[in-house]
Amino acid sequence: MLADDVVDCHVLVIGSGGAGVRATIEASHYGDTVLISKTIVGKGGCTTMAEGGYNAVLRDQDSCGIHFEDTLKGGAYLNDPDLVNILVKEAPLRMGDLIKWGAVFDFTENNEVAQRPFGGQRFPRTCYAGDRTGHEMITTLVERLDSSKITRLQEFTVLDLLKNGDAVIGAIALDEKGHLIVLKADSTILATGGGTKVYDISTNSSSGTGDGFAIGYRAGAEVIDMEMIQFHPTGAVFPYDARGRLITEAVRGEGGILLNNIGERFMKMYDPERMELSTRDVVARAIATEIQHGRGTKNGGVYLDVTHLPREQIETRLPVMLEQFLKFGVDIRNQPMEVAPTAHHIMGGLRISTECRTTLPGLFACGEVSGGVHGANRLGGNALAETQVFGKRAGEFAGKAEKRIKKVDEGQINKQQDLLDTFLTGSENPAQVRTHLQRAMWQGAGIFRKASDLNKTLETANNLSFTPIKAESARNLAECSIIRNMCLTASLICRCALIRTESRGAHVRTDISQTYDAQHSPFSHTFISQSRHGIEKNVGSA
């Protein structure tokens, strides 16, 4: 059967975070553009939650060359240099767009965009709007969207991409009531964000369920470096039900220090030079090690302390942190925060070209769902910049793409309908499957990894994906399809983590010893698609 509702457009953008909205704004210059989103546009995704900042070279003392080197070094030299080059060159331009469109970034006394230091960077190049930078960006972008002629489908869930031969020609989605709709498009942009909700402890919003990785993979696209999961060093540990909530790196950028339960500033043992402003992978491992060795707090974290900073600095530069902790009973002006690592960002994702083309014709990707920009570890402040730089490029190149013959294969739609029917006749509670998966991933594919754990976790993810989960009503179908995506994304992470038999950046294999450093690794990207998988060798390495 063919779904009742069919939408036909030039560019279909899936996902309404910073990258998706930026792509939509750009694509709208070239033809009918539809933005489809699981959430209300501006409220979903992780951009709106991003606190710390946006890296852009704006001062004469700084240079794109240094930003490039910092990013590569921070990424353990796994980044795709062409993508990094574009990131650092275009981040200032896209910052200019935001300012032009009304963004309210903090200014210096000289009426310039203010910048602060962030981890792993040799120049303070992180632009910010207090600690609600992402919210400022998305508010600005949505205002810009309001003045663009585009169609928004909000609180719709994309199930899969539509194919015509090798080419992607749109997507199949559910509306909030569980009705199928078909969206045909000359170009389709995946901007679905990340997926660390597959872990028990995560900073992500409800939409960080890895749908884009799963949807892209099922359509035949190649993903790279899926083992590269950034564990943010500082997530909240209390209250338990809100565990993982992000405590921004800006806290350390502003001068916050990390202490263990005996009051030691322990970063001196892990990175005496950069201390708290070391890269996230290093700080996260340091905190995890302190906790493992019994030097953690009663709630299972370490202390992050800003009580030595002037109260006014905390109130004006970290207002969201102050407000959130006050709500949870801690006045960070007088008391230390308790923090522990939390799954934050997926560096890997769909393989893209500098024009954001994936390995499938007609399919583009930008933002966290794509891979290659951040290598093995992302620098704080580079993700927001990435959303704008590559969002704009994806919108532009998707918009410029030619019209395509969009012959919808009814078989594909019938297959979706059949799958939905199995959910309606399923028996198991989807919430339990989700919880089971999240715990397994945290235990078996977390900060420290070994093959035996990864194999076991992979098996769990695979088994869970076959659990006959039940949709209580048509409105619950989206939830079931999302859990299916989470299982697939989790399995991609485990598979890549098994393929990469080295420690690199955020990926640490405790069962493998190696003598070389990241710069001399014999390996490059891991890759998986339905037709192949493996790890690329570094040209020129042994």
Next chain:
Amino acid sequence: MKEITARIYRFDPEKDTEAYFDRFTVRVNEGARILHVLHAIHDTLDPTLAFRYSCGSGQCGSCAVRVNGEPVLACMEESQNNITIEPLHLPVKKDLVVDLLPTLETIAFLKPSDTIQMPTKSDIDMIKPLRDCIECLCCVSVCPAMDVTQFLGPTAMRQEMRLALDPRDHGDRILDAVREGLFTCTSCQACWKACPKDIEIPSKAIEKLRALADRRGFTIPRHQEVAALIRDSGRSLARIEPTFMEIINADVIEPPGEVRATVGFFVGCMYNMRLPKTALDAIEVLKRNGIRVIIPKEQVCCGSPLIRTGQISFVDTLRKRNIDAFRFRNIDTVMTMCAGCGSTLKNDYKTPFTVMDISEVLTTYGIEPPARLPIKATYHDPCHLLRGQGIRDQPRELIRQVIDLVEMPSICCGSGGGVKSGLPDEAAALGKRRGDEIKKTGADMVISSCPFCEFHIAGHTDKQVKNITTVLLEGYKEKDRKKDLAIVS
């Protein structure tokens, strides 16, 4: 772990003809938020329960619901036991999910100029407090003006002001704001108190926009008349009968017995010129309780009618005259009995003296217990007392000593913000709603503590409307009558 029982609003427009409540009991961890209770219900008891959330950390504004009637972000508000969770006052899509889009779509967006004029740091600093909005629509859920007019609402005004401050924008924000209902706001401040980001929309957006609108000549003619009267006479009302200050004709009123405290009395235009009898009742109550009252004759209008309507050019003169009137008599506590004057002196003045509402004065020093009167009364919270001054308990503490109190929801009566004089139809519509609430309580009497509320509500209920001090005085009279009877018998 702890157990939480919650009553939850349920409604599925595809199945239900009307909404109903379900009761659920779930176990959550210590410190769990409302959102975690909803997750626990959805995950373990009823997967069909619909609610919206996204970031889980108070930044996206998806999850606002009403808990025990008050709008909150579900992800930030700690869950208590035995709570009622309802959707915001917006069209319900299912259960706790409301349709945010029609309101979100009315919020203005920046129209960039062709030549960009960059903001300065001081522009940015002015804009920032208005930029914290996460568009959760808690403010829209509580705005009384939106219920009875075409007002686009508090956050729409916030955004117009944010844009008006930005040199990059070239829209006519003032004209737009006026068209969108700028003058319909009653300045009840419910939006500010409901805002999870504590954005002071009434003072930081609406009054500022009205001031800009005034410069463009958009002020309502009736409000201009009031401003002219204040400029000419120092008072916002014309004299039509002997005033309280003329009747009392004294600078100092000494209590008969021991003097327990001395206060300066800021009378306010309404009590002085329209409700002198109520002010005289208050004096009797103060005398009986040993409070010496000083009434400087030089005092004038506090300026509230000007500030609320954006006509601010004369306000500094009033401020100076009032402050001087009390300072020259070395008064360190100034008492107000008009909620509007009190809120203005506390929030729009920098006074060298302490300002206290009469209910604060009486509860601070304690009162002689009056006799109980055999009536049931309800209390109307004046917006400028409850939200403007944070005074909820003191009036109730006084009232409960004399009569039985039945509560009703604290909602604006429609008399504030210049609405009664400028937009009488809106004021009447809100007054009628207040009358309906009063009726529901079954009370014989309405008590309040604001001359505007008392005056306005009296026109929309068949119950008697009285000031707290009048009721206290009646309690004392009853006490004296009983004592006299005892002596006679």
